[in-house]
Amino acid sequence: MDNDATRYGACQAYGCPLFGSIGDAGRWVCFCHYGRPLAAYDDVTRELRGPLAPVVEAVLLIRRCYADFFSSPETFREIRAGLLAFGRPDLCYSDTTDRYARCWLARLEAVLIDATAAVGFVHAPAPRAPLVPVIGPTHIAGFLPDQPGDDE
Numbered sequence: 001m002d003n004d005a006t007r008y009g010a011c012q013a014y015g016c017p018l019f020g021s022i023g024d025a026g027r028w029v030c031f032c033h034y035g036r037p038l039a040a041y042d043d044v045t046r047e048l049r050g051p052l053a054p055v056v057e058a059v060l061l062i063r064r065c066y067a068d069f070f071s072s073p074e075t076f077r078e079i080r081a082g083l084l085a086f087g088r089p090d091l092c093y094s095d096t097t098d099r100y101a102r103c104w105l106a107r108l109e110a111v112l113i114d115a116t117a118a119v120g121f122v123h124a125p126a127p128r129a130p131l132v133p134v135i136g137p138t139h140i141a142g143f144l145p146d147q148p149g150d151d152e
């Protein structure tokens with residue numbers, strides 16, 4: 001479980017691509033793994049590395065350039081191209097919904113949190129099959145012939 005020796009600053013859930021930004025029970029984890037049971041860690045990581053990978057990449061790029069696109073306009077274009085290739089133009093920066101780059105980052109992180117919120121939870125067990133009602137005596141009191149005092 002301890003992989004921080006190789007990836008300084010990373011989420012301590014094994015294989016998670018995000019940064020560890022929140023303390024949780026002695027570990028630094030990302031916002032998607034925060035508060036989740038250990039049994040759900042692998043499922044969350046699988047989602048982040050699989051279907052959500054383009055959004056994760058956008059979040060990492062924004063954080064790596066400190067949301068400063070004036071200094072690195074090529075990063076902005078790279079993120080936009082990645083999200084368009086992912087088929088989610090609604091996740092690209094918009095002047096109307098995202099006033100600042102950090103608002104855009106928060107919106108992308110919220111997408112990841114929402115997408116992983118239900119991952120890894122054990123669902124309620126299937127309802128039991130109806131049982132057959134008990135046939136015969138339900139009390140044993142009158143059916144113990146060897147009890148002392150019954151013969152007298």
Ligand SMILES: [Zn+2]
Nearest residue numbers: 011016030033
């Ligand atoms: Zn994580």
